[in-house]
Amino acid sequence: MSIKAASKACRGRRRRWTSLAGIVSVFGTVPANAGGLNAHDLALLDRLTWGVNVSSAAHLDAIGTERWLQEQLHPTANVALPAAAKAQIEAMPDVHKFPFDVMVAFDQQAKSANQVIDPDQKNAAQQVFQQAMSDRAKQAAARTILRALYAPDQLRERMTWFWFNHFNVHQYKGNIRILVGDYVDNAIRPHALGRFRNLLSATLRHPAMLRYLDNADNAVGHLNENYAREVMELHTMGVGPGYTQADVEALARILTGLGIDAKPEDPKLKPELQSQLVREGAFEFNPARHDYGDKTLLGHLIKGRGLAEVDEALDILVHHPATAVHLSRQIATYFVSDNPPDSLVQKMAQAFRASDGDIATVLSTMIEAPEFAVSLKPGARFKDPIHYVLSAVRLAYDDKVILNTSPIQGWLNRLGEGLFNHETPDGYAMTSASWNGPGQMMVRFEIARQIGSGSAGLFKPEVPNAVDQPAFPLIQNALYFNGLRQTLGPATLAALDKAVSPQDWNTLFLSSPEFMQ
Numbered sequence: 001m002s003i004k005a006a007s008k009a010c011r012g013r014r015r016r017w018t019s020l021a022g023i024v025s026v027f028g029t030v031p032a033n034a035g036g037l038n039a040h041d042l043a044l045l046d047r048l049t050w051g052v053n054v055s056s057a058a059h060l061d062a063i064g065t066e067r068w069l070q071e072q073l074h075p076t077a078n079v080a081l082p083a084a085a086k087a088q089i090e091a092m093p094d095v096h097k098f099p100f101d102v103m104v105a106f107d108q109q110a111k112s113a114n115q116v117i118d119p120d121q122k123n124a125a126q127q128v129f130q131q132a133m134s135d136r137a138k139q140a141a142a143r144t145i146l147r148a149l150y151a152p153d154q155l156r157e158r159m160t161w162f163w164f165n166h167f168n169v170h171q172y173k174g175n176i177r178i179l180v181g182d183y184v185d186n187a188i189r190p191h192a193l194g195r196f197r198n199l200l201s202a203t204l205r206h207p208a209m210l211r212y213l214d215n216a217d218n219a220v221g222h223l224n225e226n227y228a229r230e231v232m233e234l235h236t237m238g239v240g241p242g243y244t245q246a247d248v249e250a251l252a253r254i255l256t257g258l259g260i261d262a263k264p265e266d267p268k269l270k271p272e273l274q275s276q277l278v279r280e281g282a283f284e285f286n287p288a289r290h291d292y293g294d295k296t297l298l299g300h301l302i303k304g305r306g307l308a309e310v311d312e313a314l315d316i317l318v319h320h321p322a323t324a325v326h327l328s329r330q331i332a333t334y335f336v337s338d339n340p341p342d343s344l345v346q347k348m349a350q351a352f353r354a355s356d357g358d359i360a361t362v363l364s365t366m367i368e369a370p371e372f373a374v375s376l377k378p379g380a381r382f383k384d385p386i387h388y389v390l391s392a393v394r395l396a397y398d399d400k401v402i403l404n405t406s407p408i409q410g411w412l413n414r415l416g417e418g419l420f421n422h423e424t425p426d427g428y429a430m431t432s433a434s435w436n437g438p439g440q441m442m443v444r445f446e447i448a449r450q451i452g453s454g455s456a457g458l459f460k461p462e463v464p465n466a467v468d469q470p471a472f473p474l475i476q477n478a479l480y481f482n483g484l485r486q487t488l489g490p491a492t493l494a495a496l497d498k499a500v501s502p503q504d505w506n507t508l509f510l511s512s513p514e515f516m517q
Contacts, residue, residue, distance in 0.1 A: 143184075487514055
């Protein structure tokens with residue numbers, strides 16, 4: 001929906017309202033020193049975070065662009081969340097539990113449900129079990145949203161979502177619902193700005209990935225190529241860089257024996273194999289299931305010797321020139337444009353190779369490139385649904401912590417980019433054409449109206465007898481007048497001038513083409 005159409009939808013009200021004085025009278029004091037950034041810095045902030053807001057603009061303005069970039073590229077390991085957000089996360093049942101313990105508990109619940117004799121009671125017990133798994137996935141999504149909205153290390157959060165989408169798993173396959181939170185929190189986020197080799201290895205050893213792409217079923221004599229194919233085609237080299245079906249088969253053989261084991265006791269093995277058993281939480285390398293024959297991967301002979309073959313294969317894949325180009329193009333598509341300039345991709349790929357796959361170095365190369373500066377001009381990048389929704393909430397409520405992420409999860413589902421909901425390994429599309437159709441725009445306008453008109457359920461805790469706490473979206477603030485207003489075109493300014501209430505103005509702003517980009 002265009003800004004003109006959005007403006008038309010807001011006509012017919014009795015009272016007009018457009019001034020800063022008007023919003024002060026409705027909402028109270030507007031924060032001082034919240035603006036002052038030029039258009040370039042505002043665009044940079046919006047591009048590398050989950051959305052510009054008063055507090056992030058004030059912080060960048062206070063410390064300067066260069067220092068801010070270094071903070072984002074090299075954050076400390078444990079950046080503090082606001083207390084209200086941290087408290088919500090700490091209250092979640094499995095946030096500090098290991099996948100092994102969670103799997104054991106849910107396996108026991110499933111067995112108990114299946115042992116019920118009465119059909120109706122059994123059905124009820126199984127429904128309780130399924131709901132418990134769904135609750136864990138919902139809590140994982142809530143953690144992701146709270147960190148995206150309020151974590152100071154915004155670039156790391158942007159890259160956490162990027163890498164999850166790159167190493168996608170689908171929550172509704174098997175028991176992945178109870179594993180996906182740990183997958184994001186411990187396999188992906190800690191490595192999101194680190195070395196790609198460590199990230200690849202962490203995803204490979206996580207039970208969510210082993211379950212999703214069926215490597216838990218991959219064994220000598222019963223080869224399953226699903227994971228091997230996606231490691232090459234999606235996770236590292238990309239499509240068409242010269243590997244063959246024989247390479248896929250070789251990698252699948254190398255990956256035999258990598259699986260999941262939630263049993264407390266070790267598997268029974270022949271004495272000569274016992275020393276090669278590896279168990280790390282729910283991850284297991286079972287030597288009895290491994291193909292110990294020699295393999296040839298991309299022209300490299302890999303001697304059959306067990307788990308060490310996997311590390312050798314990952315090194316080969318990570319250092320292949322195609323991997324540097326593929327990953328650089330994916331990152332540039334995410335941050336720069338639907339078709340990033342090849343000159344930029346090549347610079348990033350060179351940085352990847354020179355830094356041994358250091359992700360922060362690749363990002364720094366991208367940000368410093370003139371091609372990136374050109375992309376900060378208006379209209380160069382269209383927000384996908386998750387960036388759109390999160391940036392709207394960040395702008396509307398700044399650092400006032402929401403108490404219920406369910407509305408956001410629902411909005412993302414309606415927009416077709418629900419967290420952990422993509423069924424196929426390729427992840428959600430990063431190009432504009434997937435997200436800018438008429439139907440998408442209609443839903444975005446509805447969401448803009450919900451966010452702009454009131455709390456939309458964001459401040460009503462999801463507990464029995466909860467009371468919706470008063471909250472007022474504040475978008476026309478000092479940041480708007482000192483910076484954002486200068487980024488708007490004449491049509492948007494004219495539409496905003498016709499707003500008849502703060503709620504209408506907020507809706508029109510969040511529906512504008514400039515905010516969509």
